[in-house]
Amino acid sequence: MQYFVERGLSHKETMEKIKTKYGEQAKIMTFKTVHMGGFLGFGIKEGIEMAGYVQPEPVKRKNLDLDDEKRKIIAAAGTVQKPELTLQDVMKEIQELKEKVGTAEKVITEAHPTLLKIDSLLEMNEFSRAYINFILDEIKKKFTLETLDNFDTVQRTVVDLIGGTISVNGKIEFSGRKILAVIGPTGVGKTTTIAKLAAVYGRIGEGGLKPVDVRIITADNYRIGAVNQLEVYGKIMEIPFASVDSKEEFKKRLELFGEADLILVDTSGRSPKNYASLGEMQDMLEGCRHVSGAGRLNGSSTEFHLTLSATTKTADIQEVLQQFEPFKYEAVILTKLDETMRIGNVLSALWEKKKSISYITYGQGVPSDISRATVPELLKYLDGFFVDQEHIQEKFTHN
Numbered sequence: 001m002q003y004f005v006e007r008g009l010s011h012k013e014t015m016e017k018i019k020t021k022y023g024e025q026a027k028i029m030t031f032k033t034v035h036m037g038g039f040l041g042f043g044i045k046e047g048i049e050m051a052g053y054v055q056p057e058p059v060k061r062k063n064l065d066l067d068d069e070k071r072k073i074i075a076a077a078g079t080v081q082k083p084e085l086t087l088q089d090v091m092k093e094i095q096e097l098k099e100k101v102g103t104a105e106k107v108i109t110e111a112h113p114t115l116l117k118i119d120s121l122l123e124m125n126e127f128s129r130a131y132i133n134f135i136l137d138e139i140k141k142k143f144t145l146e147t148l149d150n151f152d153t154v155q156r157t158v159v160d161l162i163g164g165t166i167s168v169n170g171k172i173e174f175s176g177r178k179i180l181a182v183i184g185p186t187g188v189g190k191t192t193t194i195a196k197l198a199a200v201y202g203r204i205g206e207g208g209l210k211p212v213d214v215r216i217i218t219a220d221n222y223r224i225g226a227v228n229q230l231e232v233y234g235k236i237m238e239i240p241f242a243s244v245d246s247k248e249e250f251k252k253r254l255e256l257f258g259e260a261d262l263i264l265v266d267t268s269g270r271s272p273k274n275y276a277s278l279g280e281m282q283d284m285l286e287g288c289r290h291v292s293g294a295g296r297l298n299g300s301s302t303e304f305h306l307t308l309s310a311t312t313k314t315a316d317i318q319e320v321l322q323q324f325e326p327f328k329y330e331a332v333i334l335t336k337l338d339e340t341m342r343i344g345n346v347l348s349a350l351w352e353k354k355k356s357i358s359y360i361t362y363g364q365g366v367p368s369d370i371s372r373a374t375v376p377e378l379l380k381y382l383d384g385f386f387v388d389q390e391h392i393q394e395k396f397t398h399n
Contacts, residue, residue, distance in 0.1 A: 002054040007036060007047055011120050014048045028052040033129050046129050114148045115139065118158055121384045125344035126314070131351060135161055152386075159385055163396055166347060168373040169331050169356035171207070172262070172303070179254070181265035181285055183327055184307035185320055189335040189361060191218075193307055194266045195233040197359070199367030201262055202239050207372070212261035216241045217253055219267050219284060230266060233366065247284045282326055304329040305358055309336045314345040321353050331358035334373065338362040343381045 004022060008014030011031070018026050029052045036047040115136060122132045138161050139154060148154060172178055180197070182190050194216060200206050202214030216239055218230050227243050234241030240257070244250040257263050267281060285304070306329040308320060332350060334357050337343070350357065360377065363369030371377070375396040379387050 003052070004054065005049060005051045007034060007049045009036070009045060009047050010123060011048050011116060014050050018050060018052070022054050025055040026052055027055055033133070112145070112148045114151050114154050117151065118154065122158075122344065124342075125383050126342045126348075127344035128314070128348035128352070131165075131344075131348040134165075155385060156388065156391070159379060159382065159387055159392070160395065162347070162382070163375045163379055163392065165351045166375050166378055167350070167354070167356040168375060168378075169358055171372065172201070177258070177261060177263070177301075179263045179265065179302040181267065181302065181304050182307055182333065183267050183281070183285070183304055183324060183329065184333075188307045188309040188312075190307045191229055191266055192364060192366065193333055193335060193359070193361060193370065194218075194264050195230060196361065196367045196370040198233065198239050198264055199237055200370065203237050204367060213259070214239050215257040215260040215263045217250070217257070217263060217265050218243050219245070219250060219265065219281075247286075250284055285327070303331075305331050305333050307333045307335055308346070310334055310340045310343050310346055311336050312346070314349070317346060317349045321349060321355065331356045333357075333359045333361070335361045337381070338369075341381070342383055343378070347378070 002022075004018070004026070006014055006017045006021070008017055014031075015028075018028070028050050031048055031050040034047050034049045035044045037045050118139065119132060119136060122135060127135075135158060139148075139157065142157060143154060172180065182194055182197075184190050198214050198216055201212055203211055205211045216230055216234055218227055218241075231241050231243075233239075240260075242253045242257070244253050254263065265285070267285065304327045306321070306324050306327070308317065312320065332355050334343075334346065337360055357373040357378070359370055360373050361370045376389065376392045379392055380389075
């Protein structure tokens with residue numbers, strides 16, 4: 001029997017290699033995630049390693065007359081005294097048999113076609129390998145080898161599991177005055193998002209509630225266009241607007257706007273790699289954290305929401321989430337969902353960092369293209385899975 005080990009960057013690539021080299025007789029026993037390539041820790045990629053064997057062709061037996069040999073062996077065996085087995089020997093053999101059966105069952109389960117297909121679908125949706133392994137481990141706990149044959153049931157459970165990993169938190173509680181500062185890197189749509197939130201809360205009323213008294217402050221004086229854009233939106237919606245360029249001016253403006261129910265703060269886009277620039281912005285925005293204890297803003301509370309584009313590359317998502325961590329942001333606003341087909345990389349990163357999504361945006365329309373994040377809405381972006389909307393709505397109504 002011939003054994004083999006093959007590697008590739010994906011399940012599909014590895015399977016094609018095996019099929020080309022060994023043909024249809026190849027049987028997969030195990031597969032696992034491995035690191036491939038790279039030099040001195042750089043350029044390393046995740047791949048798949050599969051191990052198995054090639055089923056040998058049946059060999060035609062020669063027509064030999066073995067009756068005499070059989071009789072000799074049987075006669076000899078009769079003269080040999082069989083050793084007596086102790087209870088300890090029996091228990092040892094039973095334990096060894098259990099281990100062999102368990103190992104065989106594990107190998108068969110991991111190579112089950114349903115699990116391989118689920119793995120491929122999750123990979124296609126750009127979920128991280130850590131996230132995929134988590135989902136597969138949960139499926140192995142919930143299904144036996146026999147029930148894994150029902151792909152539709154497994155798929156439905158996978159969608160439920162994905163939904164269970166998504167944390168949403170978009171409702172702003174107005175127990176007192178609220179300051180909401182929107183932060184994030186350049187080009188993710190912060191200014192347009194501020195305008196949308198101002199329209200939703202100040203003119204339409206969020207979630208069927210009556211509109212509240214809103215003010216807008218921008219600290220983004222690096223882009224004149226952004227200031228002008230918000231000023232125009234403010235005039236159209238009849239919402240007071242102010243631009244500030246220093247920490248002291250920012251504190252004064254917060255105090256002047258102290259009678260408002262909601263103060264929305266727009267910030268300049270900063271590169272996650274520019275630590276000095278991030279530090280300057282954090283220093284200015286600290287006024288939001290500490291202004292609530294005195295004056296007209298007494299009783300106010302502050303929230304920081306990180307704006308993240310759904311089109312951001314996987315490696316960049318991790319860096320953005322990490323570098324803006326000093327701001328202690330409460331949630332993430334996911335923008336530009338209209339510009340991508342898959343969001344598995346974003347959902348994976350937020351799951352790993354234990355971050356919630358507050359709002360999602362999907363276009364330039366103000367205020368039409370923004371809504372509170374919900375699990376059913378985000379699950380619509382799964383590609384290749386059948387999502388039972390009625391079931392999902394019922395299961396995640398609390399979101």
